[in-house]
Amino acid sequence: MTNRDFKGVWIPKEVYLNTQLSLIEKILLVEITSLDNEKGCFAGNSYFASFLGVSITSISLGIKKLIELGYIEKVSFDGRKRILKCTNKDFESEVAKDKKPAFQKVKGTHSKSENIIIHNTNTSNNTYKDCVALYDNFCKEQTGMKCKMNASEGKAMKEIISYLTANIEDQNISRALAFIFKNWNKVEPFYQKQIKLKQINSNLVNIIKQLKNESEKSSSSIEARIRSRINSQQHFGI
Numbered sequence: 273m274t275n276r277d278f279k280g281v282w283i284p285k286e287v288y289l290n291t292q293l294s295l296i297e298k299i300l301l302v303e304i305t306s307l308d309n310e311k312g313c314f315a316g317n318s319y320f321a322s323f324l325g326v327s328i329t330s331i332s333l334g335i336k337k338l339i340e341l342g343y344i345e346k347v348s349f350d351g352r353k354r355i356l357k358c359t360n361k362d363f364e365s366e367v368a369k370d371k372k373p374a375f376q377k378v379k380g381t382h383s384k385s386e387n388i389i390i391h392n393t394n395t396s397n398n399t400y401k402d403c404v405a406l407y408d409n410f411c412k413e414q415t416g417m418k419c420k421m422n423a424s425e426g427k428a429m430k431e432i433i434s435y436l437t438a439n440i441e442d443q444n445i446s447r448a449l450a451f452i453f454k455n456w457n458k459v460e461p462f463y464q465k466q467i468k469l470k471q472i473n474s475n476l477v478n479i480i481k482q483l484k485n486e487s488e489k490s491s492s493s494i495e496a497r498i499r500s501r502i503n504s505q506q507h508f509g510i
Contacts, residue, residue, distance in 0.1 A: 281306050292341065294438045296326055297334045301343055304335075305358045312347050312355040326434035333438065402446040403429055407469065410453040414467050428469035435476060452479065458486045 281302050288298065300320060307313040317331040324331070335356070338344045347355040404421065407429070411419040419425075436445045456464060459482045463475050472479070 287343075293337070294334075296324060296330065296434055296437050297337060299324060300331065300334045301338055301358075304338075304344055304356055308356070308358045312357045314353065314355060316354065325430050327431045330431070330434045330438060399433060399445050400429065403433060403449050406446060406449050406453060410456070411467065414456075425469045428473040432469065432473050432476060435473075452483065455483050455486070458483060 283298065283302055287293070287301060290298070293301070303320065303323060304313050304315075307315050317328045317335070320331045320335075321328045335344070339346060342359060344356050344358050347357050349355070404419070408419045411417060421429075432449070433445055436448045440448050459479050463479055463482075466472065466475060
C-alpha cells in the first residue's frame, strides 16, 4: 500500500485533543480514514500492526474502541474479509464550521488551520530511545551488565510502549516505565527473575496489577498510621 496518491493526512483538533484515545489509536483512525474509499477500508489488523509497529492485539483493541466511540463502523465481515467505514458523526461541528470534510487527503499545498498533518506514524523514536536507556540502567542495576538488544527484544519494547500508551492517562511512557523498574523489588520473586523484555512484556499486566495493589496497600497503611496518631492525641487530650 505504498503507492498511494496523497501527500499527507489531516487530524481534526477534536480527535487530536481527545483524551479518550491514545496516540496509537489516533493514528490508527487516520490510517483507516486514509484507506477508506467509496467501498470502505479493506486493510486487516496485520497490516495496521506492521504499519504502526505494534501488536495485532493492540490494533484489535484500538479498532474496538474507535467503533464504540462512533468514529468508525464495521460495514461487513464474512469471516475472512472485513470492511470498515469512517463516520462523520462526531465531526459535525467541524464540518458545519468549515464546510469541508473533517479528514482530508492532501494532494498539494495547504493553508494554515487548527488541524495537524501527520507524516510519520511510527512509534516515536525519542520515546523508544528513552525507554531503551531506562531498561539499560535497569539491567545494570540487576545484573551489573548492559542490556542486550536484538530484533525480538526491540519488538517486545515496542509492544510494551504500545500497551502503556493505550492504558495510562498522561501518556508519559518513560515515566511509567521508570516507575515499574524503580519498584521492581515489590513484584513477586518469580517475576523479578524474568528481566528480558520479552518476559517483561508477557508478564506486564500482572506486574502492573501487583504494583497497583502495593501502592494501594501503602496508602492504606499511611492513612491507618495517621488515624492512629490522631486517636492517640485525642486520648491524651493533646
